Structure formats: structure tokens, C-alpha cells
Amino acid sequence: MKLYVARTSPYARKIQVLIHEKDAAGLVQVLPVDPWTDPAALHAAVPAGKVPALVTGDGWSLGESWAIADYLDAVLPGRRLLPAEGAGRWRGLRLSALAQGMTDAAFAAVIEGRRPEGERSPGWVARQMAAITRSLPALEAAVPDLRADGFGLGGLSVAVALDYLDFRHAGLDWRGDCPALAVWFAQNIGRSSLCATDPR
Ligand SMILES: N[C@@H](CCC(=O)N[C@@H](CS)C(=O)NCC(=O)O)C(=O)O
Secondary structure: OEEEEOOOOHHHHHHHHHHHHOOOHHHOEEEEOOHHHOOHHHHHHOOOOOOOEEEOOOOOEEEOHHHHHHHHHHHOOOOOOOOOOOHHHHHHHHHHHHHHHHHHHHHHHHHHHOOOOOOOOHHHHHHHHHHHHHHHHHHHHOHHHHHHHOOOHHHHHHHHHHHHHHHHOOOOOHHHHOHHHHHHHHHHOOOHHHHOOOOO
């Protein structure tokens, strides 16, 4: 299997962390690309041209980190990171969706800042930052769920999302308002899956 990634993409990092957590790094060939230069191989794999993109051993391909995570969790050996059914599955999906929403906002704010001057919208950036501000207390309230998740898909998605805030929005003092989340994050950020995929 081939996985197209970009070093700083939080979506691609999530999939790489998942592969590490399943101890299956040898089974997926990781191919770094720059999606912003429109590489033909990436476009051939997924028409949206975004990373992550997976080309399976059967020769078909899959985009969107949430779909790739579900697929790889099912087909790769190693511990299940999202239970196939039951309350643990809904908990994992809830956490993963919270993380995805916050990441979407954090990423959109970064990309807006890269547009040519005169094309940037401060109002759009403020809207994204407000979504982050609303997401953080929801994650703080979800710390018992994060602990119950046992660093499954939910936990790893939240850890990657928070580390993306530290990486790209370093001025945001989220730890001050989210003390329990900060403790949970500090307890997990040293995991080898996260260290091995640190974009810095
Ligand atoms: N919803 C997608 C988002 C993926 C995404 O936006 N990837 C960015 C890199 S962080 C990308 O490849 N952007 C290139 C583009 O928009 O053309 C997912 O969860 O995988």
C-alpha cells in the first residue's frame, strides 16, 4: 500500500500516527508530496488532490483521513483503534469528529494567511479562530472520554489536533483554559507514534 503525505499536514499525520500505533509501519509505503504543486501521482490517486491519499494493495485508492483511518484500522494487523461496534465506536467517532472540526478551522486560518495581501479576509480568519475557541472547552469536557478511549482513533486525532495548534497557532494559550486537557496531552505527547511524526 502507498500513502501520500505532506510533512506538515495534520490530516496525514493522523494516519501516520495510526499506522505507528498499530505497529504496522513496514506495511505501508509513505510517499511525501507537496499537494500545492499539483503532483500528477496524487491527482491520479484522488481527484481532490489532497493528502492523505491511500493507494491500496488491490490498486484502488481512497482519500479523506477519516475514511483512510477506518480502512487501515480494519485491514492492518495490530490493536483496533476504533471498535467495530458499540459505545466505544461512537465515543471514538465523537472525539475524532471534534478533532477534525478544530483541525479544519486551524488549517483554514493558516491557509487564509498565505493568500496574497489584499485577498485575505480577517473576518474569515476570526470565524475559524472562533470555531477553535468553541472546540477547546468541548474537548476539555471530553477528557473522561479521552481517557476511556485508551489512545484509540479518538485520542490520537485529538492529540494531533492539539499539537497542530502548538505548531501553527503557538500564540494560543489553550492550556490555561483547559487544564485537564493539558494534563492528558502532556501524558501522551511523548508517545513514539507522535515523536516519529513531529512536523517541526
Ligand atoms: N478533509 C480532508 C482534508 C485534507 C486536506 O485539506 N489536506 C491538505 C493538506 S493539510 C491538502 O492536501 N490541501 C491541498 C489542497 O487543498 O489543494 C481529510 O480529512 O483528509
